Amino acid sequence: MSSKKEEFISEAEEILNNAQEYLLNLQDNLEDPLPDDINALFRCFHTLKGISGLFGYESLQKLSHTLENLLDDIRLGKHPVNEPTISFLFKNIDIIRNMISNPEEYNDISTLLSEIEEFRKSPPVDVSDESAIATISEEILKVLSEYEEHRLKENIKKGKSIYSIKTTYPLTDFDNELRTLTERIKTMGELISTLPTSEDIPEGHIGFSLLLATTKSEEEIKKELGLPTTVIYAKKKEIPHREPAALKDTPGTGTEKSLKSVTTTVRVDIEKIDNILSSIGELALIKGAISRIENELIDYFGHSSLIFDVHRINQTLSRRIVELQSLVLEIRMVPIGQIFARLGQIVRRYSRETNKQVQLHIYGEETEIDKFIAEEVIDPLMHIVRNSIDHGIEDREERLSKGKPEIASITLKAYQKGNHVVIDVTDDGRGIDTEKIRQKAIEKGLIKPEEQLTQSELIDLIFQPGFSTKDSVSEISGRGVGMDVVRNKISSVGGFVEIKTEPQKFTSFSLTLPITLAIIKALIIEVGKYTMALPMTSISETILVDKEAIQSIEGNPVYNLRGEPLPLIYLNEYFEASSDAEKSQYIVVAGVGSKKVGLVIDDILRSEDIVIKSLGEYLKEIKGFAGAAEIGKHDVVLVVDVESIIEETIRKQGKLTYSNV
Amino acid sequence: MIKRNIKVLVVEDSLSTRSMIRSIIEDMGEEYNVFEAQNGFEALKILPTENFKLIVTDINMPDINGLELINFLRTTPRYKNTPVIIVSTEKTEKDIQRGLALGAEAYITKPFKPEELQNTINRVLNR
Structure with a gap:
């Protein structure tokens, strides 16, 4: 694969993962969707369209373009955000993923495109009236993008007041100060736009006008920020105070927007790191050769200060090699939280599809593991998680009748154990029914009826190729892979899987993986x-x-x-x-x-x-x-x-x- | 030695579009010296540090958008006459119109061919 193509695929995947995350956020807040989420989602498709065009993926470009149009309608309030819209977008993200890995299957995408166009036309939303912003001066409107203008209208329609807040900072470090202020403003309402200005600003400084939509009064804003504030639009009547949308619990969004994460990381192909490692390996061989020569010199000439010098330098070389090795290995390490975040998406999504309420608990997300191993185990983990939701966790009625908490729980836990990293996936579902496994195994001819097997041997049977206890292949876990594939994948990286289960209480899959393969x-x-x-x-x-x-x-x-x-x-x-x-x-x-x-x-x-x-x-x-x-x-x-x-x-x-x- | 004296600032939040624009401009000749900003904030930080001959900007960017940047440039004496090219999508026609009204010299819509951008740059810089 060319490096350009790899670059494209990795960027596209990152975009799709983000898109999925925003979509899940929206799904969680359907009554009051966060405009930031909608906008971010729009930008995902926008960027995807851009890069697929640049890299020559024509079908993908067209598809993301059409989806971008749909998202544009949504963010401009022309299309509703509801469950059908969310599912429709999820479906299309799946299609795009498939398209990236198998572009040859998508030579004709006209049906897909017309489907989206059709969907766009479906239930229209009444477009907001222009009268609301008639009172806003053209000075302010002229620098707003269409989207910002829409947000302004929406806020006025909801009875919010609009204020313009002015501030001045020295040019040298305005960005940090402005960012802090922005974060504070966002807790009071919606920040609609940030307008930089140099008019009436002293030399070496820069001014900003921030447009804020909020339910708070002018006095409150002034008191809280201590900055000159002008009323752009005052709400007509008092409406009950409610928490501003930006205060909603959206952990992580703050750090995601941080510039730091973008500017201090580099993306490197793992192959390049491997090349460094093998060079280091060769250095180690040279070190070995020097030791050998040193010994031969001693044999020939006896001890001398010159030979001692060689010895000393070789010792230093040896320490440096070890140091270099561990530094490079560190580059390959990623926190397991990256995988857990992706599994979290799966859990949220499948629990919805199966109508089972599942709470996800995560422990040890900072545990580090080799990037290569992390990528290899993500699919097996996904399969285990799907299996848990599908087979392990009971539906609501069954849980209630058993006296279990209505909301099921899945726990992802990672920790280091010697040279290994252990990942436990535990659900509080019905456990594994060994009698069922036994019967199925007899049916499939895997064991003889008279054979006496221990509990753990019976459980181990689910790793046999082609073994599945559900008669009808379910839509979720029945996606082509069985537990045998899971085990093979794990053992291909030198790890192994163990299962612990107690009927009606829990099932726990424990993956033990080497920290690194390098x-x-x-x-x-x-x-x-x-x-x-x-x-x-x-x-x-x-x-x-x-x-x-x-x-x-x-x-x-x-x-x-x-x-x-x-x-x-x-x-x-x-x-x-x-x-x-x-x-x-x-x-x-x-x-x-x-x-x-x-x-x-x-x-x-x-x-x-x-x-x-x-x-x-x-x-x-x-x-x-x-x-x-x-x-x-x-x-x-x-x-x-x-x-x-x-x-x-x-x-x-x-x-x-x-x-x- | 050729002086890399045509300094161009590219403001665009997508990494790949940004680097693509950079290489298109660098292909125009060794006298071009491209600086990158991934958003309005960065643009405002970089602007005072160099004498830019041209600014190429996207419109839809988080926080400070392209229109706000253009407005800033046009109302600040130092950048008043620095030409601006908008690189945006045809979707955002209204935004492009606003950008031109604020004083941008030209626009080009994504996706575009390298020559389109190069021709636009030549046109804007030669007048």
Whole structure:
């Protein structure tokens, strides 16, 4: 993909995410929609149209143009903001998303366009009369945009008074002062326009006239702001005081408008960061070479101050490399809150579609995770959340009859645990019905009727391909992916999923993910005649054992680990490599919980930081490897994919746990 | 050495439109020196720091809009004669009319071809 195209896609996605957020705000305040939200939404489509034109996406340009027209009608009060309008816009945002990823499907969009035009013409709203602003002087009107003029009319129609507030600031730092004032004014009513002026202003200063629509009196404004205020339009009769719209609880809008966020961040393709990382990896190799030369010099010439200098400098180099590595890794990290915000949208939207009231609780949104992993897990998380709303959470009547709170809750929680980040998604719904799963599994031939499975083994069945307990595929969670896809996706980034559930109480999906994929600590191991790397993130301990200590249950090898049977996988058998270990071997304990296994290997050489490189398209099909890495003196080794080996063994053996030792 | 003495200020809140306008103007020759402002606030901050030969502005921007900026330019002696080109959409015809009434020299509607903007700039600067 060309970088121009990527730039376009990432900007377009950002715009669409914002648009969705504003749309949800509007949906939450249908009785009194915030003009700021409508305007922001208009601007989203406006900008989208602009950039799609610039990048040559003609269909998208036309579509966003037509939608912009609709939004323009809405913001100018010519089209109502109601539930049908909101759904219509949601629908079109989905279409645009699809259009960005599959532009070839949208060569003919005439139907889509005429649909929007049709919708625009639907119920017309009576256009406000001009008489209200007849009293406003042309001096003020001439600098208002059509939209601002509309807002002025709307406010007058609602019985608000209009004031002009004047202020002067030094040119050097007017922006901060003006911004502070603007925020204060916005708590009193609607700020319609900000007019800069230099007339009658001392040298080196700049003046502003701010147009405010409010229910407050002239005295109140003057008292609160202490600034010269002129009445532009006075309300005719006293109307009951109500909270100004701008005071409504819209967390985050303040910071979103901050200029700072725009000017201090840069958007960088993650590939560029990876390139830096691999350069650092090469630096580390050079450092290793210098150490080697240093030792050889000592062997030849004995210790000398010159060699000590080399040693000292190499030490400094080594520290700098580590520092550089962690700095670059930090760039890749993003707060998980970014993902949670997107999930929040899904929750709000689907709870509406299913008519289930759901309250979202978020904890640990500041927890940081690698950007790449974050992007990989968003789809699985979305699927889990949809599943919770669709299958887990009961409808209102059912909840009330069970004595549960009417409003269901979904909790998203993230926290760091060692080298991992854990994301828990918990709902307070009906839990997972293991008996239902059992029957379904028998029906599908996944298990035999007489088979006795533990609760957790039954729950684990939902990760089997093609497994779904709802007879009719629902509109929400039945969108093509099953839980097997969720698990595969998570394990592809080296993570795993666990489920906890209690009937009628809760279901909790716990995703354990590595913090980063870029540079990882690995054990360099020997399996038969091969050297391989084993990521430390998957390992909990290593044990040196005598061959005799390995027992066998039902024909499968196990090791008695502190009284618990640990199923073993011989890596040399798995990779079909002959082993020459005679008496003792190493067991590397990997995985967690019910999926803990011991990998039997011949030797552990050392631990090393590695950068995993993909095997490329050609070798993609090879099972059991996560990639390759360069170690030591320009040697390339394969990196063992522990998660996929465990999964594959489970599939082959049916299960991994043994109830009796 | 060519002096980059034709300083142009581009006021536009969309990053991609802004950089697109920048490269269109920079293509006109090395004597063009483009400065960017992403909104009216930034424009007001940058204005006193350079002697701009031309200002290219959008109209629909949050807080301080293009019309308010044009009004400011026309009523401030220092910028009174600095030509302004409005870059806006054909949708906002009323806004464009107001902009011209306030004293903008020309307008161009999005989407536009590079030559359209370049021709307009040449026309405005050469008279």
